[in-house]
Amino acid sequence: MSDLVTCITVSLVNQEAYEPYGQVVYSPTPSSGGKAQVANQGTARRYNHVVELENFRSEPNACSGSIPAVPNMCIFQCDPQWQPGSLFHVRLLERHQHSTQCFMPIARPLATNVGGDYLVIVALNGADDRPDVATLRAFIGRPWQGITYRPGIWHHPMVALTQVSVIE
Template identity: 35%
Template sequence: MNILLKPEPLTPAAFAEFGDVIDTDDREFFMINNGSTRRYHRLAEVETGPSDGQAIISIFRAQGLEMPLRIRMLERHPHGSQAFIPLLGRPFLVVVAPKGDEINPEDIRAFITHGRQGVNYHSGVWHHPVIALFPEDDFLIVDRAGELHNCDEHFFPDDMLITLEPNR
């Protein structure tokens, strides 16, 4: 089986099945700090799952990957969400598949951000690890820490060719 993924623009409607788009475009806000600051409130919710879970913040420094990229695996976090927010304002790629115990390769979708958008994968959503488009890029990560195992990986068979080819 051969599947060619072409990234589509990241929009809240297109991404709703997989999580939240963290962005201020067309979002409501209210003023705080004596009117000097817009607060775009509750753009995403941090899911921490069972009682031992807690929200944590990390920075990932990702290396750019060679394109076109062969998608060999996807991962999911069954007990918590995971948010990626670009710190350097650069576009990045997102590859996702719906929640479930199995992955139908024909349901895999790819998105490209415009550089000011982050994503929050809901718990259980299959996704590729971060895909930077530059030699090095930094991301603020908000996810879950706890004792429970919270990362499942699914590797595709060697005879399955899933290729991500960005429109660059």
């Protein structure tokens, strides 16, 4: 992507605009249509299947040839990479062709209680099996929102905007 120069506008992430790339994850509420089950002796609510998870990966198996890959929950600690008022340069897009990825921010609290926003940069796959630059979009995720990438979606590694953030 180093020979390509383009500018894109950043918008707040919402499900309608983000739909081609994945899903926005947030805590459902009864008013949003979320159906909850009472859990933990009435002290919590459980919402099942809040996002679609797809896994097309497989691992070799001596008996059957292959088995579905085992899901892996990781935590990334992301350092801020952007200075307010400056341009952010996209130098890398990657993709995971065979499975959904889900990222949920866990911002470390600051004394000022500011921050936790993160930048999401995505693109659809093109006919040449490279990022389709015409579909390149940038979104700001808020501290209370997570996102998923559908299998095969090109994306920039997560970008913490103003503070160290942990992204699951």
